[in-house]
Amino acid sequence: MITALVGNPNTGKTSLFNHLTGSYEYVGNWSGVTVEKKVGRLKEIKGDLIDLPGVYSLYPFSKDESVVIQFFLNEKFENIINIVDASQLERNLQLTVQLLEFGSPVVIGLNMIDVAERRGIHIDSNILSQKLGLPVVPITARNGRGCHELTQQLTSLPDQEDKDPNIPYGDVIEKGIAKIIELIRDEDVQLPVRWLALQVLDGNPDARSYIEQWVDKDRLKPVIDSVEGEVKATTSFPSASRLLFEKRRIWIDQIIQESMKTQEGQKKNWTERIDKIVTNRWLGIPIFLAFMYLMFTVTFDWIGTPLSDWLDAFISGPLSSWIDEGLKAVGATSFIQALVTDGIVAGVGGVLVFVPQIFVLFLFISFLEDSGYMARAALVMDRVLEKVGLNGKAFIPMVIGFGCNVPGIMAARTIEQPKERLLTVLLTPLMSCSARLSIYALFVGAFFHKHQAIIVFSLYVMGIVVALVLAKIFSKVLMKNQPSMFVIELPPYRVPHALTLWRSTWDKGKGFVRKAGTFIFGGSVAIWLLSYFGPGGIAVDLDHSFLAIIGGWFVPILAPLGFGMWQAGAALITGFLAKEVVVSTMGIIYHTPDSTALQGLLSHYFTPLSAYSFLVFVLLYIPCVATVAAIRNESGSWKWTVFSIVYALAIAYLLSLIVYYGGKLILGI
Missing domain, CATH: 3.40.50.300 (P-loop containing nucleotide triphosphate hydrolases)
Incomplete structure (x- = not known):
């Protein structure tokens, strides 16, 4: 039946x-x-x-x-x-x-x-x-x-x-x-x-x-x-x-x-009373921004970072020691030992340490969804989105994109108008996904320890603002305007059930963990091999490896942005596979799964200004390969897919350039 x-x-x-x-x-x-x-x-x-x-x-x-x-x-x-x-x-x-x-x-x-x-x-x-x-x-x-x-x-x-x-x-x-x-x-x-x-x-x-x-x-x-x-x-x-x-x-x-x-x-029920405040013409957007800031404060300052530090200590300490002892006990060769410790543990472990922060973020988003607030946020944002050629329904895929851009892009199917649906598909990759969060956590811990929530909050807001500006430009220049239709259900407010929250959080976060065991594992092995081999043979000096050569091709291009080093170029290239691999690459390059130690090493190569410029570039540059495939599938066009890659790269370069030189001007450097 x-x-x-x-x-x-x-x-x-x-x-x-x-x-x-x-x-x-x-x-x-x-x-x-x-x-x-x-x-x-x-x-x-x-x-x-x-x-x-x-x-x-x-x-x-x-x-x-x-x-x-x-x-x-x-x-x-x-x-x-x-x-x-x-x-x-x-x-x-x-x-x-x-x-x-x-x-x-x-x-x-x-x-x-x-x-x-x-x-x-x-x-x-x-x-x-x-x-x-x-x-x-x-x-x-x-x-x-x-x-x-x-x-x-x-x-x-x-x-x-x-x-x-x-x-x-x-x-x-x-x-x-x-x-x-x-x-x-x-x-x-x-x-x-x-x-x-x-x-x-x-x-x-x-x-x-x-x-x-x-x-x-x-x-x-x-x-x-x-x-x-x-x-x-x-x-x-x-x-x-x-x-x-x-x-x-x-x-x-x-x-x-x-x-x-x-x-x-x-x-008058509580739903109507609360709606008078949270959907207010003047208070709605400030309240939404306040919720976002609270979300990042909880994630980085209150709960997420302490949990990540504990996991980091475990992976870089006892777990790494147990793995080393186990490899020696079974008589593993020096090549296998280096592959496992410097490649797999440093690469995969360097990403896994940020799982607590990502799950705390997803827990907060799940709470906002299940409580009924997220639909109100879409209603509030409709007033802004309508002015740039979208409507409130486009906000939902973008919020989903905070978890992962792929389901966010797929969620654009709920939008009735073809123009608004395509715009949403093209702009959702600008939303800062959970994979980027691991990169943010690495850099803000190194350079902005006292202001982690503010820095990450600024990046998320920047992604939204850039998307709104580009929506206005694209809707006027590239796509013919069509009448908009916005219908959304406003459910009553509810106290979320603990089991429902856990299920929703796990549903969002499991993809990140799964990628650590598959995509990031395979990428870490490939990246380590590129760092181990070079034109001179095997076990070469890192600066003469194939990875350094590939990363070096992009040094002249990245130098004006403040991070003209082959390590940054190599990490950004591998980030096309999955954004988490940027962290894996850094861990492999600097031979450590310990995020605290890695943050200390990064401080020798980046300044706070160049680090922020790097984060802006990571936020906006080309989507990962899975997101590119989703854009192709949902748009049905290679033309729009290539366009999404090209415009993202151009915007990332331009804004990073502005951030770096604008920052130097303000700081008098």
Whole structure:
């Protein structure tokens, strides 16, 4: 048995998926967090559950929403779980109506009853079930309450093919439905033809393309045009789509009147009170920046750095000693000993010491997401983004990009307008990902020990500001302006569950740890071999190794930026593989997994000004290879992919140059 899990964004759909299947998928508080369908095995009964992206209707406004209609058009499944937000019943039932018209058995999971009751909304699930003609099970998706009853309903769902809601759409729509059905009557269409006809008249382009497999568009278009013309001529509605929406709304209102009671004069809830402050026109952005600064203070000054120092002491001390003794005990050759200690331990260990800081940062971001604040931040940022050719939805991929640019770029699928989606794909790599954080931690610990949070905060803000400026330039010069659409769900504020926070933090951070065991491991071995071999043979002096030669090619280019040394050039080149490898390369070059010792060595080659110039360059220069692949995949164009590499390199060089020489001018050097 295959069951589709469908619902509006922010209804708790993915939390329900986790409880029903026992697996974990990333949970957020904005539209479209589930970019592609996820499949899990139901725990209590035999069958698969498919978690589809959150949508308001079956009309594909974005690539994300197109996943849902394509699933209905092309995939086989037996029944549907429709999760509904009890506090937003009228809006949620618009999707429910379209699911009922499809004809597959449906069970409703009525979620957020507690939120509804706090707002003075009381729903009688039995009456709602009777009026809709399908089972309605009250649930609490966050803690799993009611999930057992919901699962049991799947085993006894009645056939609902004869339970079409029979909404009175009017003669014009019914005639149009009949004509479309007539066109495909003799074809082997495996879908409910009335539902398909309704989707076509609703303007659904994917449904229309589906029918055009059998019916020539020259035969279908006149039917659609005729219905549109009659709707405009005989009704007060501007289009068939609007008529369908209003007729469904009237039908829904009748059901709500009988199944829902609202108490007037309820106290204003906490969500509304807090929103008056955090989404305030003047206070919203300062509050967001304050949250960011607090996040970096916690990460570097309060918790993250002490934990990283402890791990650093363990890796460079006891662990390194145990590995040395073990290698000697098994009779390892000097080459193997050098490879393991100076290559693998120095390279991989030099990155792993920053895992605590990265996990603390992700914990903070997860808290902001699960509490409901992150959607408000997108709403606040919409006022700024709109002025540069984007909208608030672009902010969400950028925030995800703070963890890793690859899922951030993929999250741009939720943006409806092609221009804004492409802009977001091109600009998200400017967001400072967790891989860069390890480089920041290394350098701020060496040169800005008393001001670590401020320096890192400045880099994150710089990435955002550069992205906004470039968005304005690109939208005016490279891309034709299109009308913007910004719709985002503002969930109620919640106290995040400890288990949910841990799962979300681990989901974000595990990729960093995984890369340490694969990508960074392999890169460390390759980099060490380049440092071990040279034109003169093996075990050459480091300054005469192949790594020094390759890094030396870029010294004349990097010298004006304040770090004209082959070590910096070599580290930046390897950073194309993965930004963490910059730290691995530094550890291998200076033969130490001890970040404290490495920071001391770096102070002989960099000044605080050249170090900050280096960090600015790392922030903005070419994305890593995985991010480049994601840009190519999402943009569908090598032209835009190459452009993203070239512009990033140019901007990085220009700003590093300004920082270095501007700093020298200010400091009087």
